[in-house]
Amino acid sequence: MKSLSVFTKDLGAALRNPKVLIPMIAILFIPVMYSGFFLKAFWDPYGKMNELPVAVVNQDVGANYEGKQLQAGEDLVEELKVTDGFQWNFVSLEEAQAGMKDNTYYMAIVVPEDFSAKATTLLDDEPQPAKIIYEPNEGYNFLAGQIGGTAVAEIKNKVSAKVTEAYVESVFNQITEVSDGLGEAGDGASKIADGAGKLDDGALKLKENLLVLTDGTGKLQNGVEPLTQGVTDLNAGATALKTGTNTLASGLQQLSTAQTQLQDGVAQSAAGSKQLSDGLKQAVTGATQLQAGTKSAVDGTTKLQAGTQSLVDGSAKLEAGLTSSVDGSAKLEAGLQASAEGSTKVTEGAKAVAQGLQQLAQASPELAQNPAVQKLLAASAAVAQGSEQLQQSQEQLAQGATALHSGQEQLAQGATQLHSGSQQVAAGVTQLHDGAQQLNAGSTQLLTGQQKLAQGASALVTGGDKLNAGMQQFGAKLKEAAAGGSKLAEGGKALGDGTSKLLSGVGELGSGISAVADGSKKLADGAGELKDGMDDLKSGSTELATKLGDAAEKTGSVNKSDKMMEMFAQPVVVEDQVVNHVPNYGTGFAPYFLSLGLFVGALISTIVIPMRESAVIGASRWNRFISRTLTFTIMSFIQSMLAAVVVLYGLGLEVQSVPLFFLFTFLTSLVYTWVVQSIVTWMDQPGRFVVIVILIFQLTTSAGTFPLELIPSWMKFFNPLLPMTYTVSGLKSVISTGDFSAMWSDVGVLAIFGLGFLALTFAYFMTRSRDNEAGMKSEQAMTV
Template identity: 40%
Template sequence: MNSFKLLIRDIKSIIKDPKVLIPVLAVLLIPLLYSATFLWAFWDPYAKLDHLPVAVVNLDKGAKFNGQDLNIGRDLTDQLKDNQKFDWQFVGAKQAREGLEHNKYYMVIEIPADFSQKAATITEDHPTPAEFRFIPNESYNFLASQIGENAVDKIKEQINNNLTEAYTKAIFANIDTLANGLAQASDGSQQLADGARATQAGVNKIKDNLNKLAAGTVPLQKGLTTVAGGSSQLHQGLLELQQGTHQLADGLSQLSQGNSQLLTGAKQSQAGMKKLQTGLDASVEGLEKVQTSSQAVSRGLEQYVQAHPELAEDPQLQKLVVTSKQVTSGMATVVDSQKQLAAGAAQLTAGQTELVTGMATFSEKLNQAKDASQSIDQGAARLVQGSAQLETGLAQVNNGFQQLSDGTYQLSEGTDKLTNGMSRITNGTEQLAHKLTEAANKTSQIKGNDQLYSMFADPVQMQKQSFREVPNYGTGFTPYFLSLGLFVGALILTIVIPLREPSGIPGSAFSWFLGKFMLLAIIGTVQAVIADLVLLYGLHIEVKSVPLFFIFSIITSLTFMALVQFLVTAFDNPGRFVAILILIWQLVTSAGTFPLELIPTRLQVFNHWLPMTYSVFGFKAVISSGDFSFMWQNARILAIFIISMSIGTILYYTMNYKRNYAAAAPVDE
């Protein structure tokens, strides 16, 4: 018979025998059930993170930053309330701690009281990064802590972004302040420019007025020349008068005729000479004042040049200084000449007084001077003519002095404008310096250093403080894979050891059960001990208590042995298929990998009814958390599974014993 015919015969025998067909069909479905269940359970666990309870403790007291309130903790909690990433629970520090101890929370995020205060140190010379604490409950579910750490890193990044935004706003606020200061400095510089222009205008006006002053000295000079000419004619007239007096001595008759006219002219001449003397004295006094003002202007210009050396090379200003000195020198000459003229006029006045006195005396002798009166009359006429010329010269002198006075007044106004312009320059310069100093102070408040650069790049640090720390992935997944190994060991053992047939005729149903269970218990204990030894001394896994680790491993192994014994003993191969199904359901619902909250809700209900849930919890307690009371709590639940499964097995053995072995049972002697 060839192989093809053998294949056909085997297929027919399977189809005809339901006891073979059903297991074969079950085996065909196992890959589907295994893969489908796992994919269904873990299709997208991250989409259910909003069911994962995470405690948030905000102790932040806030701070002041750049003149405004800063409370990052409050802002973060407000943002988390709108964030559906996790099931955020906003609690106090004590409640969060208790939640970790009772496995209510998978992790805790704690924001300390000085969080905002440290974040605000960015403007200090030695800033301190803000630090919040991430406390994962690693022993409760190691993978959840890893997921949480990744999520918290994103929260840290969000806080960093918010702080960087706040720092950037503060920087740009200082930049705005700097811009305002520079704008005001620009205004000050504009005022400085306006003052400079006003100063230039004043300087130009001084120049014009000085030109007028110089022009005014020309008619003054001419007037003085005319006065000198008149004085000369007066002197010539007096000479002729002297000749007349000689002639008077010769002819008193002529003197008598002109006596009255001569006396009148002499008196008028005397009055004119007095006025001349008074005017010349006033002129000397005025010229001395003008000389003093001119000297003051010259000294002021020299002081201005000394105070502003940057203007020393200005040709206009140099020309103005030279002109001022020339005016001062010319005024000194004019004053000296005027004084000499006044002295001559004083002498002339004294002579005129003597002349009048003489004329008075001469009047007494008019009768003796009749013959010379004609000559005296002619001399008096010439004297009058000289006096008229002198009066004209004095008028010209007066006009010249008037122009000099007007020019001096305008020079004073120009000086006032110059002073005001300089004042505006000073104020503008002070304002410019003040605003530039203020801007410099603003920009110098933040000084770059390595701490500042690091703070700006990463202002928030995360301090991880593991609650019941799990050192590595191997330790974290040991409860899950050790439970899986012990269950698979129990399942495979049923293939090697027959559980439905006794090795001999049992004396009772209980002895039948007890013999099989003790064999399974011995093998289960040995496999648990071997697995634990390899984990402890081969992989160097660290546990909280080695003896309790062995004890709980044996209890877990006995639980799975009792469960598999019941299913295989009662249902044979279908029981093995059910055991495989239970294994699959346990793998996805025991929370050994992803937290229970991340699997579909319809699968979560199986978590409380399957033994691997409690073996995983117990192993986590004895390996990672050290919560031995929780370990014994789970051990008691596993004991309930052992007892209940053993009762079911005993019931099967009892029914099978009565049916097959009761009559043939040996009688105890």
């Protein structure tokens, strides 16, 4: 009770002294002034944005987009005119620059002249974003620039939405065109599917025909082998024919030379026969000259016998030569007949090959266009034509050989008759010689013998003339035969060369047919792959037509509307679902400014109220402790209640619990008072400086404005060590979050701070003696 009496006396002394009472009353409103004025100033700064002057400059000249005039700058101006964001001032660029210079405007928004033009480049290869130039006058007011930046971002979103609506409208117009194009593409794809079906059928037929071609080329390849063998045999026969014709030509030349000699002998025989005839006539006319004529006759018959013997020998050689010639011509005729038959077969085979290749080319136009096949067709036609000409030549040769053989047989018969006649002539000459001898022996039979001899001589002259004429005709024919033999040899040589070339061509034909066979087989395989590909094309084109039809139907069902364009322009809308809603800046800053005001109030209280002494002379340490502590406690209570009432009912602060708000506000003020009381009690005037330093650290580390994570790392160390950290956190729980468990946890920490510093104050009073008398009187004077 005595402690309360000291407190009552101290309080009464303070109330009676206006110099103390008035400062104490003023100090009571320090927290109200801090928290109230500060919170009022920052309670809702965005609520008076319409009084913040901002310059707007529109230099946009517009642009043409998809046939429509786009005036994005004018749209922005119209949008700003109906927006309550700032005090918009639509001025020229010069006026805006002058206003920014003399601090008339806090910021300027400039729309460049190419704003609309750049907004139309969205679908270009190198699109350029439309720019809005934002010029904050940060030197005039930094926060105004920050607020303006947020507002400009919102403006940018609205303008972007308007531009996007223009894009969307153009895109929907193009979607309509795309729908029509997809419909036409679907019809085209259906036609492609029909064409693919026909092409598939054609590919199947091509594959079948190529299989037939492959089979035919196989048969043709098999048929070329006997053709090659026949041509080889023909070439061998032509070679033998060439050798035989050379031999025949040589024999005919020898025969022609022998015939010339025989003809000379016949001519001599004819001359002798004439002489004989003349001599016999003389013998007939003059018998007297018989003896002399017989002698001459003996000599003449001797010569005649020698000539006739030569005639007999020449006719024998002629007969032998003609016999050999007949045998050679017979062989030549047989060889040419066989060659003609072989040529006929070759001609038929070549024609069959040419016809087969022609049919093959007609069946496959693509194959016919192949240069190798065209060369093969031309070569087969040339071979067929050459074979036919060769056949005709060989038939003519065969006919000539037949005629030659027949003529040579006749010549052989004539030569046989000539030999027989020459033998008879030889026998007659012998008889003539014998007769001459007999004539020389007996002249009695001379007249009769000479008459007969004259008749025989006349016949001999006639036969000699005939023989001479026949030999001349035989010589001419023999020369013709020799010339024909030479030509026949040349023909045999040409035939050999032709058959060699024919054999080479048949070899090339076989190689070409093999290549055609391989190519046709590959074509058949390729046609099979083509058939598979055409099946895929047919099914794929059918599916394409169906999908294009579906796409045309779906795109055609898209209906353009204002709501749909707005949806495309702003497909995402932010829906605010605030956790622990804070309606304004004042509510958000209330924990911070309340803590600041109550701490400053506690600090200033130490200037007016004595920290150590009492108005009661001789008061004990305990009494002085109780008196000072109750005084500061009552001051903190009144300060906290005034601040809470003003904030709750003057500013309209909404809290989660009014009783807990009053309780926590008082606890905050009480803890600050006990902390400040302890420090100043112990340190006196330097203690107030320490308190101010602590206040500065608390303002920066309590996370009352910016989040704790945003302050420098070294400052975070002081956050859990200072009481304002827990007063701000607890007031947030009571005002905004409603997390009362966290609040009570903060109450526990604050209780530790308060009781701890109160214990330090108690220790000071209990351990320190009275100050000197002068100091005590000074404080008493202040109290009085």
